[in-house]
Amino acid sequence: MLELSDPARITAGIVLLTVVGIESGGFFLLKVFGGRLATTDLQKSFFRAGHAHAGVLVILGLLCLLLTEATGLTGFLRWLAATGVLVAAILMPAGFFLSAIGTGRTAPNRAVVLLPAGAVVLGAGVVTLAGGLLLG
Template identity: 50%
Template sequence: MNPVLTIVVGITVLTVVTIASGGVFLLRILTGHQGANDLQKSFFRAGHAHAGVLVTLGVLLATLTAVVDASPGWAAAGAIAVLVAAIFIPAGFFLSVLGQNPAKPGPMFASIWIGAACLVVGLVISGITVINAGVAAL
């Protein structure tokens, strides 16, 4: 695996601690120990779920591309783009509904779209990189 990608994956694994603490925060909201309106509850749930799934997907892609002996640069680019999405998408969900009883998402909602673009780019790069490695191995 590319050394830079190895470092990024290691850092990513450590960030799972923040996802776990986000789960504790979400549990406090859902049990009524922390106030939140319905919009905030649904956005916090979505942010937490996207964080966990996208971090897992990014680590999976880094591992998959290393296993198939894909081009190290492209493998790193694809996995890192997905991991960037794992930052932007949850951030958009969480930060767009901060405040006292928001009625609609705020301007940070744009972060979700930026993250979605990073996700698509990362998936396309990773998919093509894995296919190329398979074709090269024929």
């Protein structure tokens, strides 16, 4: 049986609850693509990308959380390996959704800066975890 540290167990439980939010995002997308909400092409593509990134990154984040338990990482590097992808799972979807909100928006607003910020945290998290796994 896999032994999780208390912080990993609690984090995993909380993250699993976010799936309900992602699920409601799917309901929102049904409204958008069903024509029940007036949206621009930019908004449709950004809303779809935000939803997809949320789902994929939450799954990858849970996997990273579990894999971190198999490393000898400590301190900030352990935190980054365990939760970097989960932080990106907040930043990147937020960047897609927040930068596309507003009636008739055809170009992203300044919230688009969350996308590269999330990408940096994502990369740092997976590279740190990979190093922890490969180096023991």
